[in-house]
Amino acid sequence: MTVFKLKTPISEEEIRELKVNDVLYVTGTMVTARDAAHKRALEYFEEGKTLPIKLEGLAVFHCGPIVKKEDDKWIVVAAGPTTSTRMGQFEDEFIKNFKVRVIIGKGGMGKRTTDAMKEHGAVYGAFTGGAAVLAAKAIKHVRALEWSDLGMPEALWIFEVEEFGPLTVAIDSHGNNLFEEVKKKVEEKRTTVYKKLGV
């Protein structure tokens, strides 16, 4: 296990250094995006429209944050990751079209995303599920709120973050998927566990 601290924009070369089980901390610009934002971003791309922010080299966070406004400034109260599988239908195109380098969420993603990460150079960083305060503390500043018509949790929040993590590299850019590896091992162990229980 190696600990990496990367600053955005992150290059393909930098991201290809990472292997599953490494730990990553990201400093720089991070954008939240859930289903609706992914869908709209891809529609924009199709139509040749420019996005509110250039995503190349940035980190995308599957998160619907709790945010409050104080003296006209946005403060992030809680920002835990949401389950990433829901974004699986969009993520391969998203990585290909926008060249994002880090996708952050919980629970992992499937083969389509893993293949896209291998081809275009990106990783999936698992952030500890439920650790919303830890995440919020690393968000130093809300740079902008875009697409607020999608609703607060679904909107694009553009954050400046400092050492956002720890992210466990669970999918690397070499075709490895830690969640799938664990699942496979668990499946292999199933009969041993049964035996231990005498069933």
Next chain:
Amino acid sequence: MEIQDTIEDVAFNLLKQAVIRLPSDVKEALQRAYEEETSEAGKVNLKAILTNIEFAEKLNTPICQDTGTIIFYVKAGAQARGLEKVEAALRRATKRATEEVPLRPNAVDPLTRKNSGDNTGRFIPFVHWEITDGDSIEITALPKGGGSENVSALGMITPGEGIKGLKKFVIDAVIKAGAKPCPPNTLGVGVGGGADIAMKLAKKALLRPLNQPNLNPDLRKLEKELYEAANSTGIGPMGLGGKFTVLGVNVEYAHRHPASYPVGVAYQCWAARRATARINADGAVEYSTHKAR
């Protein structure tokens, strides 16, 4: 102070305590898991959990952004005053906590998809009643996270399979749940009664502190076996591999119909939020899971 106001204040405090600070037995179990975990990814994630718990306490904000569906367990002394006012007071406390703590509004109409915005709605907060001796009222708040609720399981196993069938069903549920409920979790297992009763007992089992052994030696043995089996699956913290998939297994049972053998499995998050207090007849309040603040 009128009894309904005391109840409202106590319930508000319980919700606030529960979502911000974990009971000490849960913190201790997580700390021990961190020390004993051997997988690197597991250790990293348990450390993140412990740091998150500390930050939440320091900043006085909810541990997890999902502050759950609000459930109360009330043990009402038959001689206690104001019992008819309890449910309304719990609703008011829930609305207040949603605004002031704040809690995430999590009560959605299943038909219209409309979020009530204040965590109340039809049958929500849900109140489980138990009538006891005496004149005090004990209230437990259980803000129940959605991600861990989604992997609950109910099995109507063949009575002939008996306890073996039960063990298999529980382990299958753990393997199926995988990374989804943010492991390590506490597992509640309810056996017998009927479908609804098994589920109710399973969830109620989550209220027993992790450091409080089952008083029934047979169940204690079963809990230990299930605990060891769940932790030998290798799912580990956050499903990234490791020793700690569960922090504990609590079993509750009821007698069953000869022809049926219901098994309920309820999941609690690592952020195992619960808080209890007792209101005595003279209005004095004793908080048992958290010190009053």
